[in-house]
Amino acid sequence: MKYTATVAGASILGFVGIITLHSSPSSTTVAATQTSTTHSSAPKSTNTGSNAAPTPTTVALTGVHSATGALENYGYGELGVTVTTNGSKITNIAVSTFKTIDQYSQGLEQQVVPILKGEAIKAQSARIAALTGATYTSEAYAYSLQSALDKLGIK
Amino acid sequence: MITKTVPVMGTVVSILYDVEEGQEDESEPAIAASFAAASQHLQRIDERFSTYRHDSIISRFRVGDLAESPQDLLEVIELCAQAQQLSLGHFDPWYASEGFDPTGLVKGWALEEARIQLERHSDIPVLVNGGGDITVTKGSRWRVGIQHPFIADSIIRVTEATAALATSGTYQRENHLFSPLGLPLQTVSATVSSNQRSLAIVDALATALAVGGLDLLPHLEALEDLEAYLITATGEQAYTSNFSFLDPT
Numbered sequence: 001m002k003y004t005a006t007v008a009g010a011s012i013l014g015f016v017g018i019i020t021l022h023s024s025p026s027s028t029t030v031a032a033t034q035t036s037t038t039h040s041s042a043p044k045s046t047n048t049g050s051n052a053a054p055t056p057t058t059v060a061l062t063g064v065h066s067a068t069g070a071l072e073n074y075g076y077g078e079l080g081v082t083v084t085t086n087g088s089k090i091t092n093i094a095v096s097t098f099k100t101i102d103q104y105s106q107g108l109e110q111q112v113v114p115i116l117k118g119e120a121i122k123a124q125s126a127r128i129a130a131l132t133g134a135t136y137t138s139e140a141y142a143y144s145l146q147s148a149l150d151k152l153g154i155k
Numbered sequence: 156m157i158t159k160t161v162p163v164m165g166t167v168v169s170i171l172y173d174v175e176e177g178q179e180d181e182s183e184p185a186i187a188a189s190f191a192a193a194s195q196h197l198q199r200i201d202e203r204f205s206t207y208r209h210d211s212i213i214s215r216f217r218v219g220d221l222a223e224s225p226q227d228l229l230e231v232i233e234l235c236a237q238a239q240q241l242s243l244g245h246f247d248p249w250y251a252s253e254g255f256d257p258t259g260l261v262k263g264w265a266l267e268e269a270r271i272q273l274e275r276h277s278d279i280p281v282l283v284n285g286g287g288d289i290t291v292t293k294g295s296r297w298r299v300g301i302q303h304p305f306i307a308d309s310i311i312r313v314t315e316a317t318a319a320l321a322t323s324g325t326y327q328r329e330n331h332l333f334s335p336l337g338l339p340l341q342t343v344s345a346t347v348s349s350n351q352r353s354l355a356i357v358d359a360l361a362t363a364l365a366v367g368g369l370d371l372l373p374h375l376e377a378l379e380d381l382e383a384y385l386i387t388a389t390g391e392q393a394y395t396s397n398f399s400f401l402d403p404t
Contacts, residue, residue, distance in 0.1 A: 121310050121402065126300050128313060129156070129171060133287040133302025134324025134344060134365070 062087060069148030083148040090149075157186060161194045164201045164262055166286035170273065173280040173295065182279060189276030193269040193283075200265040203227065206258060213261075217254035231257050234264060234355045241356065241378065242363030245371050263321060263358025266290050270354075288321040288361075290354040298401055304343045304386055311392075312384070313402040314346070319354035322346040323361040342368035344386040348398065351380045369393060 066084040084092040157172040157179060170190060174182045204213045212228055215221050224232070235248045235257050248257045262285055270283045270290045280295035291297055296317055300310030304324065314320070324344045345364035347357050364371055364383055375383045376395045384394040394400075 121300070121303075121313070126310055126313050126402070127298060128300040128310070129297040130169070130282055130284045130289055130316070131287060131300045131302055131310065132284075132289055132314075132316075132320055132322040132346060134304075134322055 064091070065152055066092075067148045067151035069151070081148055083152065085152055157182070159186070159190045161190075161197060163194070163197045164205075164265065164285065166262075168197060168266065168269070168283065168285040170269075171282040171284070171297075172277075173282075182277075185277035185279065189273045189279075189281075192276050193272045196272045197265055197269050200227075200261070200268065204231070204257070204261045204265070206256060213255075213257070217256075231261060231264060231355075234353070235260055235359070238356050238359035238363070241381075242360055242367065243371065243374055245363035245367035246359045259362040260355050260359040262286070263288050263290075263319070264353070264355035266358075267319070267354040282316065288354060288358050289316045290319050291316045293318055293350075301344070301346055301384065311344075311386070312400055314348065314384070315399050315401055316348070317350040317399075319352055319357040320346065320348045321354060321358040321361040323358075323365040341388050342366070342385050343388055346384045347375070348382045348384075349380050357381075 064084065064086050066082055068080055068082040071080045083090055157174050159170045159172075161168050161170070170193065172182065172186055174186075202208065203211055205211050206213055206217070208214060212221065212225060216224065216228060221228075232255075235255075238246050238260055239248070246259060248255055248259065266283050266285045266288055267290050270281060270292070273281045273283070274292060280292040282289060282291045282295075282297050287302065289297075289299060294317075296315050299314055299316045299320060301312045301314060301322060303309040303311040322344060324342075342365050345361050345368070347361040347364055349357050360375070360381065360383075364375065364385060368385060368387065372383060372385065372393055372395065375381050382395045382398040384392070384398050386392050
């Protein structure tokens with residue numbers, strides 16, 4: 001069943017960009033719908049009697065539930081996702097925690113940030129066509145979402 | 156400038172068309188055709204090379220389920236071997252116990268292939284940006300900001316893209332980015348640029364530099380046609396002698 005969960009995770013990953021760029025409710029719905037579709041087409045974990053191979057215990061899902069996934073470090077800070085479900089359908093996904101290193105005051109960053117802060121250029125003023133950078137956010141989002149789904153027993 | 160985006164490979168790929176003002180309407184059919192071709196190409200590569208999909212050719216190859224390796228897979232394997240050699244083993248898709256994992260190169264390769272598709276369908280100079288990995292029409296020049304590693308919405312330097320440009324960063328989650336040579340991670344951000352080479356190689360070398368850091372930089376300095384810039388975990392900035400900075404140093 002771990003495999004099924006991974007497929008759902010990959011599908012979510014593919015839509016993170018939409019959410020990041022346009023955080024409107026309709027975009028979130030697109031992601032949620034896509035996830036549900038993948039989920040329902042995936043093999044279901046059912047207990048079909050004592051001869052069946054052991055399957056992981058899943059929580060019976062009825063009504064509205066929500067869970068917050070583990071905080072994931074995405075390289076520049078932490079990100080956490082809260083997912084709300086109705087039955088086995090995901091009805092909402094929200095970024096509940098989003099901390100950048102700016103908000104950190106401990107450890108190495110305390111020494112490094114001031115050194116590099118003097119170098120910061122506001123992107124808007126630099127007349128650039130594009131931005132190059134390490135992208136962690138989408139994967140941190142997927143991991144946090146996956147752990148929220150795990151808490152709800154959705155495979 | 157006309158921008159189109161396509162969500163694929165866990166990110167959003169932006170395609171910028173350098174269209175002169177007043178030429179937008181005239182360019183529209185060529186842009187639509189080239190964008191459709193490039194999007195389809197990206198989706199197809201994502202389907203074939205995603206390690207998240209159990210039925211992708213890469214997943215089947217990993218479990219020994221392919222009787223014959225298709226041409227595109229052979230091409231990726233060949234590029235991986237080149238990148239491994241150029242990076243002195245700091246990029247190693249054969250390292251993981253789960254089997255061959257070309258993920259660090261495939262995104263760059265897919266973007267490069269998409270740019271070739273775009274150029275097949277139109278003469279308009281383009282920039283293709285997939286989550287900070289950039290390939291542009293050869294001969295065109297684009298101002299590109301290097302994202303500040305610690306300050307959101309800020310850039311630390313301005314450089315230019317003339318063919319391929321990629322940035323990789325260390326991720327504090329174990330097993331996401333690690334050194335195949337067992338080195339501690341000391342680099343926060345690593346940018347590699349080339350005005351000749353494929354983004355496939357440049358993308359893989361950015362990953363290699365993020366783990367190889369200051370140890371790998373002198374080797375990149377010695378290689379033709381590759382420039383690099385990195386920020387260490389202690390806030391030090393280091394770069395090869397011909398790395399192009401457009402902001403005042």
